[in-house]
Amino acid sequence: MHKFLMASLASLFFYGGALRAAPAHEFLLENGMKVIVKEDHRSPTIVSQVWYRIGAIDELNGTSGIAHMLEHMMFKGTPTVAPGDFSKIIAANGGRDNAFTGNDYTSYFQQLHKSKLELALKMEADRMVNLLFDEEEFQRERKVVAEERRLRTEDQAHSRVYEQLMATMFSAHPYRRPIIGWMNDIENYTLADAKAWYERWYAPNNAALVVAGDVDPQQVRELAQKYFGAIPARALPARKPQEEPPQLGIKRINVKAPAALPYIAMGFHAPALRDPANDWEPYALQVLMGVLDGTDSARLVKSLVREQGLAQEAGAGYDALQRGPGTIIIDGTPREGKSVAELEAGLRAEIERVKTEGVTEAELKRVIANVVASQVFQRDSVFYQAMQIGTMETAGLSHKDMDLMVDKLRSVTAQQIQEVAQKYLQDDNLTVAVLDPQPLQPKQAPAVEGIRHSQ
Amino acid sequence: MNKDMQRYPGRSTAVRRTKLLLWRYCLLGVALAAGAAQAALTIQHWQTANGARVYFVETHDLPMLDVSVEFPAGTGRDAAGESGLATLTLNNLNSGAAGMGEEQLAEQFADVGAQFSGGIDRDRAGVTLRTLTSDAERTTALATLANIVQQPDFPEEIFQREKSRMIASVKQAGAEPGAIAERAFYKALYQDHPYAQTPTVATLSMLERADVRRFYERHYRADQAVVAILGDVTRSQAEAIAEQLTGKLHKPDAPLAAISQVKMPQQSIARQIAHPASQSHIMLGVPGLKRLDPDYFPLLVGNHILGGGGFSSRLTEEVREKRGLVYGVSSYFLPLADQGPYLISLQTKKEQTAEAMKVVRETIATFIEQGPTEQELQNAKSNIIGSFPLRIDSNKKLLGYLQVIGFYNLALTYLDDYPLAVEAVTLAQIKDAFKRRVDPHLMASVVVGGEAAK
Numbered sequence: 001m002h003k004f005l006m007a008s009l010a011s012l013f014f015y016g017g018a019l020r021a022a023p024a025h026e027f028l029l030e031n032g033m034k035v036i037v038k039e040d041h042r043s044p045t046i047v048s049q050v051w052y053r054i055g056a057i058d059e060l061n062g063t064s065g066i067a068h069m070l071e072h073m074m075f076k077g078t079p080t081v082a083p084g085d086f087s088k089i090i091a092a093n094g095g096r097d098n099a100f101t102g103n104d105y106t107s108y109f110q111q112l113h114k115s116k117l118e119l120a121l122k123m124e125a126d127r128m129v130n131l132l133f134d135e136e137e138f139q140r141e142r143k144v145v146a147e148e149r150r151l152r153t154e155d156q157a158h159s160r161v162y163e164q165l166m167a168t169m170f171s172a173h174p175y176r177r178p179i180i181g182w183m184n185d186i187e188n189y190t191l192a193d194a195k196a197w198y199e200r201w202y203a204p205n206n207a208a209l210v211v212a213g214d215v216d217p218q219q220v221r222e223l224a225q226k227y228f229g230a231i232p233a234r235a236l237p238a239r240k241p242q243e244e245p246p247q248l249g250i251k252r253i254n255v256k257a258p259a260a261l262p263y264i265a266m267g268f269h270a271p272a273l274r275d276p277a278n279d280w281e282p283y284a285l286q287v288l289m290g291v292l293d294g295t296d297s298a299r300l301v302k303s304l305v306r307e308q309g310l311a312q313e314a315g316a317g318y319d320a321l322q323r324g325p326g327t328i329i330i331d332g333t334p335r336e337g338k339s340v341a342e343l344e345a346g347l348r349a350e351i352e353r354v355k356t357e358g359v360t361e362a363e364l365k366r367v368i369a370n371v372v373a374s375q376v377f378q379r380d381s382v383f384y385q386a387m388q389i390g391t392m393e394t395a396g397l398s399h400k401d402m403d404l405m406v407d408k409l410r411s412v413t414a415q416q417i418q419e420v421a422q423k424y425l426q427d428d429n430l431t432v433a434v435l436d437p438q439p440l441q442p443k444q445a446p447a448v449e450g451i452r453h454s455q
Numbered sequence: 456m457n458k459d460m461q462r463y464p465g466r467s468t469a470v471r472r473t474k475l476l477l478w479r480y481c482l483l484g485v486a487l488a489a490g491a492a493q494a495a496l497t498i499q500h501w502q503t504a505n506g507a508r509v510y511f512v513e514t515h516d517l518p519m520l521d522v523s524v525e526f527p528a529g530t531g532r533d534a535a536g537e538s539g540l541a542t543l544t545l546n547n548l549n550s551g552a553a554g555m556g557e558e559q560l561a562e563q564f565a566d567v568g569a570q571f572s573g574g575i576d577r578d579r580a581g582v583t584l585r586t587l588t589s590d591a592e593r594t595t596a597l598a599t600l601a602n603i604v605q606q607p608d609f610p611e612e613i614f615q616r617e618k619s620r621m622i623a624s625v626k627q628a629g630a631e632p633g634a635i636a637e638r639a640f641y642k643a644l645y646q647d648h649p650y651a652q653t654p655t656v657a658t659l660s661m662l663e664r665a666d667v668r669r670f671y672e673r674h675y676r677a678d679q680a681v682v683a684i685l686g687d688v689t690r691s692q693a694e695a696i697a698e699q700l701t702g703k704l705h706k707p708d709a710p711l712a713a714i715s716q717v718k719m720p721q722q723s724i725a726r727q728i729a730h731p732a733s734q735s736h737i738m739l740g741v742p743g744l745k746r747l748d749p750d751y752f753p754l755l756v757g758n759h760i761l762g763g764g765g766f767s768s769r770l771t772e773e774v775r776e777k778r779g780l781v782y783g784v785s786s787y788f789l790p791l792a793d794q795g796p797y798l799i800s801l802q803t804k805k806e807q808t809a810e811a812m813k814v815v816r817e818t819i820a821t822f823i824e825q826g827p828t829e830q831e832l833q834n835a836k837s838n839i840i841g842s843f844p845l846r847i848d849s850n851k852k853l854l855g856y857l858q859v860i861g862f863y864n865l866a867l868t869y870l871d872d873y874p875l876a877v878e879a880v881t882l883a884q885i886k887d888a889f890k891r892r893v894d895p896h897l898m899a900s901v902v903v904g905g906e907a908a909k
Contacts, residue, residue: 042516043848075766084776087766092834094841096765100478111845143779147734151782151802155632155732258731260630261623295565296549302558309616312623336623366565373568373587376519380849440630441729 021379024389024399025217027224031233032205035224036389036399038212040382046213047383048120049109050128051390053208054201056103056179057324058239063193065181068101069145070197074108075099076137078130083137086123093119101179104323105394111383114214118223121209125227128202138191146187149180157259157435164255165329165433169267173244175324203234208393212386244269244325251431259437261312262340263333266347267431270318270326270424276401276408282320283408284416285328285424290367291359291417292316292330292350297366299350300332310338310346321395328424340434351425358418371409496847498857498867499690507680507701510861511693512853518588520686521854522597524604524700525581525862528674531649531714531791539654540662543614543621544670545573545580550613552602557613560599569596571603577650578714578792579862580674581681583854588687597696605703607671614664622659633802635728636736636903643724643899644742644796648717677704679711683857685850717742717794720897728903735808735904736800739815741893743797744790746863750888752876754788754797757885759835760827761819762786762799767834773818774801780811792863797893805905812900820895826886840874 024038055067077083090097095112110120153159163178170176180186209228211220247269273282292300293316304311314332330351334343378384389399499511530541549571550557564571569586582604586596628634638653645651680701684693719742730736744754755763762770762785774784784801799819803811827835847853847870860869 043844045844045848084766084772088834091764091767091838094837094843096842096845098478111842113841113844140776140779144775144782147780147803148782150734150804155734157630258630260626296561296571297558297565302561305620306557306613306616312620333623333627336619336626366562369566369568371568373570373592376517376587377570377585379517380519380851382848437630438731440731 021375021385023403026400027221029204029225029229031229031231033224033228033231034208034393035221035228036208036210036393037215037217037220038210038382038385038389039215039217040212040379040385041214043382044114044214045111045382046114046117046120046211046215047109047111047386048117048124049107049210049386049390050124051208051210051394052106052202053104053206053394055101055105055394056177057174058201059174059177059181061177062185063181063189063197064177064185065145065149065179066185066189066193066197067106068180069142069186069189070194071099071101071106071108072141072145073133073138073194073198074127074131076134076141077132078126079132080126080130081123083132083134086127089123090120095120102394103175103179105390107390107394109383109386117211117215117220121223121227124209125231128204128207128228129231131198131202133191133195133198135191138194142186142189145180146183149183149186153178153180154183157255157257157437158263160257161255161263161265161433161435164253165265165267165431168251168253168433169269169327169431170244173242173324175244175327200237203236204228204231205233206236208390210386210389210393212382212389247429247431250427253431253433254436255433256436256438258440259435261333261336262437263331263435264340264344264347265329265331265433266344267433268328268330268424268426268429270328271320272322272324272326272395273320273397273405276397276404280408280412280416281420281423282326283405284412284420285318285326286320287364287367287409287412288354288359288417288421289316289318289328290370291354291363295366295370299353299363300330300347303350304332304343304346308346309335310343311335314343314347321391321397323394323396344432351421354418354421355425358414361414364412364414364417368410371406375406496853496870498860498870499693500861500867501694501697503677503682503697503701505677505701505704505706507677507682507697507704508861509682509684509693509697510857511684511690511697512686512857513688513690513693514685514850515687517850518687519585519850520588520593520684520688521583521585521850522600522685522696522700523581523583523683523854523858524600525579525681525683525858526675527578527679527711527792527862528580528670529576529578530652530654531577532670532674533649533652535647536658537662537666538652538658539621539625540658540666540670541580541674542575542654543618543659543662544667544674545575545582546617546621547609547614547667548573548582548607549603550617551608551610553606554608555602556610560603563595563599567592567595569599571596571600576791577795579858581858585851593688597699601699601703604675604700609664609667609671611664614667618659618662621654622656625654625656625659632730632732632734632736632903635730636738636800636901639726639728639901639903640738640740640798640899641796643726643901644720644740645717649714650717650791650793650795672705673707674711675704676711677701677706680704681858681861683854683861685854685857714792720899723897724899726899726901728901730904732904733805734802735805735811735902736802737808737812737815737903738798738800738901739812739819739898740796740798741898742794743788743892745794746790746792746859746865748790750892751790752880753884753888754892756832756835756839756877756880757822757827757889758786758788758797759839760831760885761822764835764838767838769818769822770799770801770815774811774814778814780804780807780814784815808902808905812902816895819893823889823893823895826882826889829882832880832882832885836877836880839877843874 027035097110099108300314304314312333316330318328786799789795
């Protein structure tokens with residue numbers, strides 16, 4: 001029989017009392033599919049998510065974005081559910097559904113009244129093995145995905161900068177390819193590409209089911225066994241590490257796109273969290289990001305937007321929870337009358353300040369106060385709680401480490417922050433991407449004033 | 456509630472951009488404020504000593520509190536030639552208050568882990584706070600909020616900075632096809648009505664600190680304030696909080712007039728705006744629903760079938776599923792104090808603009824002519840009623856409904872009445888309401904980007 005693992009140890013480390021959430025339950029089906037249940041009985045609703053450990057990171061040149069394309073195909077029917085009916089059935093049962101693809105995962109979810117959990121699991125298990133591949137459906141959906149790329153990337157100046165930044169920052173690692181795929185790849189997908197992807201990766205032993213909400217863990221376990229337990233495990237292809245070689249010096253690119261204001265994004269390579277109990281650098285980097293950005297009193301907005309008037313916007317972000325390497329991005333839009341070069345100098349000065357002077361105890365305390373508060377706030381959303389679990393699992397970590405990670409964040413010292421700033425926020429590790437805004441119409445007056453009544 | 460957050464405290468582009476997810480379809484931030492499921496939800500309501508209306512839901516599941524204070528101070532209150540004043544006023548509330556500077560205010564929130572934000576739409580503007588309910592945290596956060604709402608100082612230097620930032624934002628939006636389309640659409644739909652107002656560089660440049668002060672004093676007033684409180688506090692605590700947040704607001708003698716009446720268009724207006732983007736951004740619509748409107752539920756349910764119900768809707772079926780012309784196409788009613796827009800929007804490769812618009816127009820015309828089928832109506836009702844609990848399954852979502860119920864003086868039983876009203880809608884009502892309210896020949900249309908629509 002399947003193992004019954006309960007993440008109960010975490011409760012020994014309670015200190016905030018109600019500040020901490022009750023632990024989730026975890027089961028492993030015999031075919032290797034993990035089931036995680038997070039109880040939250042505030043509302044008679046559930047969210048059911050199936051996370052496949054498969055994303056853009058697993059793609060190859062020529063078929064970039066195929067993970068996302070397959071995500072769209074997952075709504076194109078099985079022998080028992082007609083093309084397009086999946087969402088209609090969920091909707092007619094008072095639910096919502098959608099799916100999303102990231103670098104490391106592809107995830108499908110349904111939100112329903114608690115009485116409808118079985119419907120969701122039954123249909124989700126069905127399309128894990130019985131998906132239809134129809135040429136006409138495929139070609140139409142390929143056009144939809146091309147429109148999606150136009151909407152999200154081609155016509156969005158900042159998205160283009162981000163895409164180019166990644167493609168430049170990484171020379172070998174698959175994070176260099178956009179999740180949605182290059183346009184030329186989208187135009188040349190074949191039905192066989194999608195089918196091969198599905199057959200290679202869609203298996204219970206490559207998936208995790210996360211159910212959160214007003215549920216009984218035992219009932220979820222039985223239903224999961226009933227619908228997913230019957231699907232045999234499959235051998236999965238080996239995944240190569242594809243490590244990014246060390247960067248050999250600063251890289252700079254310009255991106256020309258129609259826009260009104262310039263923009264700069266600075267990307268640094270950084271470690272991802274691998275060993276939640278023994279790593280310390282990712283925690284220090286995360287607190288550093290909280291000092292730079294994250295509240296209205298954080299350094300970048302305080303110094304660059306408010307005090308110096310250099311920036312229209314400025315921010316910093318760090319992704320530590322992923323299968324591939326971590327990235328830090330510090331970005332901003334110059335104030336009118338200020339140049340990108342001036343803003344870059346300002347951002348660099350803030351980086352230097354952390355490296356030479358460190359951070360204050362007051363700042364550290366403030367970041368921790370926000371970590372503690374957000375631990376409570378995020379429990380307001382059942383969907384977000386399930387998202388967190390799925391993200392952890394597909395990053396190769398365990399949801400059981402979440403409390404430990406908060407403790408680790410709380411123990412970060414000012415000295416550790418200074419150390420990681422010195423180690424990672426340096427030029428040889430840096431890629432700078434600058435948006436060079438292009439006029440909309442060389443000969444036209446400003447767009448807004450150019451409206452014509454052409455009735 | 457289509458609340459465009461105008462100021463994102465410390466929320467930067469980097470954080471949102473480092474983890475880009477692709478969704479099967481965009482989650483439109485616009486939901487018809489609907490609501491509700493459990494009859495067990497009790498909304499307590501009273502007025503403060505100086506007339507502010509308070510709406511309170513007591514829930515002790517989580518040790519946290521959500522509070523908002525809103526006013527009839529949305530962009531629809533901008534006078535002609537002053538577009539942007541309402542937003543600029545909101546943006547400057549936390550620039551300094553009760554003698555404290557903006558850094559001090561920001562630190563007071565940050566030190567206790569509180570989240571503060573502002574929101575504005577065409578009718579409403581206000582501030583929202585989320586805090587832990589432990590004594591020290593709650594006390595500091597509420598005291599700071601009370602100062603910001605009631606005693607803003609509007610320091611000149613910061614006013615000038617925020618004004619120039621907002622001008623830059625307007626310029627930035629003026630280059631984005633979606634924002635250009637929206638702006639042109641509202642202008643086409645509402646002409647001289649205040650709902651057409653969107654900030655421009657020209658109007659913003661004329662505004663001064665005194666204008667903000669004047670706008671604040673006229674609109675951020677006790678007799679019009681709506682306070683929503685939800686979370687881990689008792690009734691008596693909630694009463695004290697409401698007094699604390701509104702007791703120092705002024706009560707002008709002159710009453711605040713209602714928003715003027717929207718005029719229905721007499722002819723269709725079609726606008727074309729060139730743009731180098733690869734897609735055309737297309738918007739079609741007519742003035743739609745008032746918040747209190749006899750056709751509210753027939754139009755709500757009907758639109759769910761036509762374009763509001765995601766993959767179950769006719770527009771998605773015809774334009775995306777059958778023809779692959781778009782990633783997203785949808786329609787929604789945005790009910791306001793007076794008639795908010797009924798808006799159909801899509802984006803498609805420029806070369807397909809005419810084809811997509813033709814399909815959209817035909818789908819709308821067929822729907823208005825023939826109405827939905829019985830099966831479609833049943834499915835729509837099942838979805839809207841069945842998914843009620845999902846609309847109020849978090850404190851954050853519930854607060855949104857408290858705000859709407861309070862601001863528009865809806866019945867306290869609104870959330871309970873809602874499913875009954877949806878259930879009662881008939882095919883004949885939908886057909887009749889759409890015929891009267893959505894005339895395809897009078898639809899305004901805006902195309903930013905591509906080829907002419909026929």
